[in-house]
Amino acid sequence: MPLVLLAGAALTMSSAAQAGDAAAGRQKAAQVCAVCHGANGLAVAPETPNLAGEPEGYIARQLRAFRSGKRQHEVMAVIAKGLSDEEIDNLAAWFNSIKLTATVP
Amino acid sequence: MPLVLLAGAALTMSSAAQAGDAAAGRQKAAQVCAVCHGANGLAVAPETPNLAGEPEGYIARQLRAFRSGKRQHEVMAVIAKGLSDEEIDNLAAWFNSIKLTATVP
Secondary structure, three states, X not given: OHHHHHHHHHHHHHHHHOOOOHHHHHHHHHHHOHHHHOOOXXXXXXXXXXXXXXXXXXXXXXXXXXXXXXXXXXXXXXXXXXXXXXXXXXXXXXXXXXXXXXXXX | OXXXXXXXXXXXXXXXXXXXXXXXXXXXXHHHOHHHHOOOOOOOOXXXXXXXXXXXXXXXXXXXXXXXXOOOOHHHHHHHHOOOHHHHHHHHHHHHHOEEEEEOO
């Protein structure tokens, strides 16, 4: 059943790619993200998205898209090009670890 | 001072484009966003970003980027193509009106 085995392998790789170290991500975020996205992932710069509590896979995917140029943003392109795969996964784990509460007006 | 006048006109247009109606946006969001992004903008589908509390200009810009194809996502392209400028501004006003609290682990 080669197809089943392949699917299993792909799943494992995908999971491994998202097993980030939140503590390491927190340190990196303080250096490269906090100035715009805030120390706790609530943005401080205008028109900048909050990252707190966003799904790990979503953050990692967007950072890779900025790095490759698939998603375009002048500042994020520069920042993402300086990040390794491990650093991206760590940042994703860190921002995802922040718990959000939403209050509807 | 034509340059100053132009700048003033651009600023006015930009402000007007973001003066969304949050109540109308809330109704629209219940129809087209909530199934993935949650009734209160906290996502319920996996790997889907939370939208609660995101800046108005950010949400509006991303929706227009999905609509034009500048930002690519299979589902969001279809959804954004069905939105008018007014609906985009209303959705942006609604999600921005939700207040967020972040708790660091």
